[in-house]
Amino acid sequence: xxxxxxxxxxxxxxxxxxxxxxxxxxxxxxxxxxxxxxxxxxxxxxxxxxxxxxxxxxxxxxxxxxxxxxxxxxxxxxxxxxxxxxxxxxxxxxxxxxxxxxxxxxxxxxxxxxxxxxxxxxxxxxxxxxxxxxxxxxxxxxxxxxxxxxxxxxxxxxxxxxxxxxxxxxxxxxxxxxxxxxxxxxxxxxxxxxxxxxxxxxxxxxxxxxxxxxxxxxxxxxxxxxxxxxxxxxxxxxxxxxxxxxxxxxxxxxxxxxxxxxxxxxxxxxxxxxxxxxxxxxxxxxxxxxxxxxxxxxxxxxxxxxxxxxxx
Amino acid sequence: xxxxxxxxxxxxxxxxxxxxxxxxxxxxxxxxxxxxxxxxxxxxxxxxxxxxxxxxxxxxxxxxxxxxxxxxxxxxxxxxxxxxxxxxxxxxxxxxxxxxxxxxxxxxxxxxxxxxxxxxxxxxxxxxxxxxxxxxxxxxxxxxxxxxxxxxxxxxxxxxxxxxxxxxxxxxxxxxxxxxxxxxxxxxxxxxxxxxxxxxxxxxxxxxxxxxxxxxxxxxxxxxxxxxxxxxxxxxxxxxxxxxxxxxxxxxxxxxxxxxxxxxxxxxxxxxxxxxxxxxxxxxxxxxxxxxxxxxxxxxxxxxxxxxxxxx
Numbered sequence: 001x002x003x004x005x006x007x008x009x010x011x012x013x014x015x016x017x018x019x020x021x022x023x024x025x026x027x028x029x030x031x032x033x034x035x036x037x038x039x040x041x042x043x044x045x046x047x048x049x050x051x052x053x054x055x056x057x058x059x060x061x062x063x064x065x066x067x068x069x070x071x072x073x074x075x076x077x078x079x080x081x082x083x084x085x086x087x088x089x090x091x092x093x094x095x096x097x098x099x100x101x102x103x104x105x106x107x108x109x110x111x112x113x114x115x116x117x118x119x120x121x122x123x124x125x126x127x128x129x130x131x132x133x134x135x136x137x138x139x140x141x142x143x144x145x146x147x148x149x150x151x152x153x154x155x156x157x158x159x160x161x162x163x164x165x166x167x168x169x170x171x172x173x174x175x176x177x178x179x180x181x182x183x184x185x186x187x188x189x190x191x192x193x194x195x196x197x198x199x200x201x202x203x204x205x206x207x208x209x210x211x212x213x214x215x216x217x218x219x220x221x222x223x224x225x226x227x228x229x230x231x232x233x234x235x236x237x238x239x240x241x242x243x244x245x246x247x248x249x250x251x252x253x254x255x256x257x258x259x260x261x262x263x264x265x266x267x268x269x270x271x272x273x274x275x276x277x278x279x280x281x282x283x284x285x286x287x288x289x290x291x292x293x294x295x296x297x298x299x300x301x302x303x304x305x306x307x308x309x310x311x312x
Numbered sequence: 313x314x315x316x317x318x319x320x321x322x323x324x325x326x327x328x329x330x331x332x333x334x335x336x337x338x339x340x341x342x343x344x345x346x347x348x349x350x351x352x353x354x355x356x357x358x359x360x361x362x363x364x365x366x367x368x369x370x371x372x373x374x375x376x377x378x379x380x381x382x383x384x385x386x387x388x389x390x391x392x393x394x395x396x397x398x399x400x401x402x403x404x405x406x407x408x409x410x411x412x413x414x415x416x417x418x419x420x421x422x423x424x425x426x427x428x429x430x431x432x433x434x435x436x437x438x439x440x441x442x443x444x445x446x447x448x449x450x451x452x453x454x455x456x457x458x459x460x461x462x463x464x465x466x467x468x469x470x471x472x473x474x475x476x477x478x479x480x481x482x483x484x485x486x487x488x489x490x491x492x493x494x495x496x497x498x499x500x501x502x503x504x505x506x507x508x509x510x511x512x513x514x515x516x517x518x519x520x521x522x523x524x525x526x527x528x529x530x531x532x533x534x535x536x537x538x539x540x541x542x543x544x545x546x547x548x549x550x551x552x553x554x555x556x557x558x559x560x561x562x563x564x565x566x567x568x569x570x571x572x573x574x575x576x577x578x579x580x581x582x583x584x585x586x587x588x589x590x591x592x593x594x595x596x597x598x599x600x601x602x603x604x605x606x607x608x609x610x611x612x613x614x615x616x617x618x619x620x621x622x623x624x
Binding site for chain 2: 131181217228295309
């Protein structure tokens with residue numbers, strides 16, 4: 001662990017809703033506008049949400065696979081996103097964003113819910129695919145809207161990782177991943193000092209509507225506890241607002257390794273929040289109460305990697 | 313999972329400070345007084361803190377092992393605690409409390425930081441020994457007070473478990489265990505619907521005094537996130553107040569499976585808080601967002617049980 005300051009000036013670039021018929025070029029133009037705002041703040045890294053290029057399409061049942069595939073990208077960068085890559089490169093700013101990806105793996109095409117991390121020279125240095133896919137597989141007519149991530153996406157076979165960037169180690173996760181303590185622990189054990197996590201979270205959860213009023217609380221509880229228990233910066237970034245009749249929470253937040261929220265979005269629209277994230281501050285926690293080498297007890301954690309569910 | 317109500321009326325019995333020279337009989341008399349208050353509230357289960365019978369002795373370096381051993385119990389129940397067992401049995405109330413235990417295991421004497429769970433018939437049905445021992449091994453003169461749990465206690469070789477009680481599954485953990493997400497997950501995967509967690513937490517943390525003002529926040533963040541991410545009731549119970557010159561936080565709390573605190577102590581002294589904990593409410597979370605069988609990904613959690621620390 002390095003004791004000298006290693007400050008990464010970071011922007012969480014919250015996005016407002018994206019309409020079903022909004023072209024990617026429009027979403028990318030909004031991203032570039034936020035990027036340029038961040039540049040005026042001399043930011044090193046801009047973090048965009050999950051599925052930034054399109055509307056959150058798993059809310060619709062689409063029997064025709066070609067209609068589904070139209071929401072996916074088959075290469076990256078591509079014609080729609082090239083202007084974003086070019087502008088960020090010109091500004092020397094690193095960035096991450098989420099999108100739906102079709103790619104070949106193990107001899108067949110996979111559909112992933114993906115987030116990439118791009119360095120200041122425009123190179124993709126990390127591709128993360130979502131591990132925890134929420135929702136359901138089949139069309140459920142009783143729901144006011146669907147949540148078909150388990151239908152449209154393959155779960156990642158790659159797990160969690162982190163990469164070197166801006167003098168530190170950065171990892172990624174996506175949306176529902178942030179609710180699982182294992183996500184942050186795996187990232188921290190891979191070396192991550194900062195986790196970038198975009199999300200699209202409906203305020204209304206059809207299977208348990210009695211918890212709708214707790215969505216913002218659960219969002220921050222997850223981000224803050226993950227940061228604290230791992231002595232890690234966590235950048236949570238929403239796609240927010242009323243998107244195609246579906247209310248998405250905002251609350252984008254930059255969380256310090258102490259679990260404290262040090263910057264938080266005020267709107268449900270396109271908005272950047274900025275904070276100086278000193279990666280050296282991870283040591284405040286990691287060399288103390290959560291000194292893993294001193295205090296972790298992997299021998300007592302065998303059920304966690306060994307069994308899926310509660311006992312019968 | 314059972315859908316009908318399974319309400320366990322539960323009291324968190326916070327204790328104020330226990331002086332170094334306070335005899336066990338005095339601590340037990342205070343416990344009985346809280347037990348009888350709880351009985352008037354028709355409580356099923358009373359949860360006492362960690363090391364309830366004595367002062368928090370790991371704050372003192374004692375070169376003479378016989379002086380250390382005087383804080384330990386070699387049998388349970390014993391003469392000092394028999395009146396508590398008898399009174400609880402007469403009232404038909406289940407209870408748990410923590411104490412320092414010397415016992416034989418694997419052919420040698422072990423010193424454990426222990427918590428036991430006793431049913432309404434006075435039988436000890438669970439013995440939990442602390443897995444995550446915080447603090448340090450050697451006398452560190454720079455500290456205003458010591459935290460010698462690693463010196464005085466053996467780490468538990470037994471891990472986490474849960475037992476049947478009051479129509480549900482109950483597990484235990486102790487103090488520092490509550491900061492580790494693995495604790496709650498192991499308990500939940502063993503079937504626990506409620507975790508009983510006593511603690512002695514100094515407000516001042518000598519290695520990182522800049523976090524002293526965050527102690528209450530970190531306590532509740534840990535208890536609430538553990539409850540939410542596992543759809544589990546969590547009963548956090550402090551030994552609180554100014555004990556032998558050391559400020560201990562209070563904030564005893566009963567946390568619902570949604571992560572909401574539904575009862576919280578108001579003092580730093582002997583105090584009970586009571587709530588009706590419906591174990592059937594675990595299903596609100598466990599059959600939904602945290603349906604482990606549907607959504608956990610143990611194949612992606614290999615580092616958690618496989619490696620102790622951050623990579624070099």
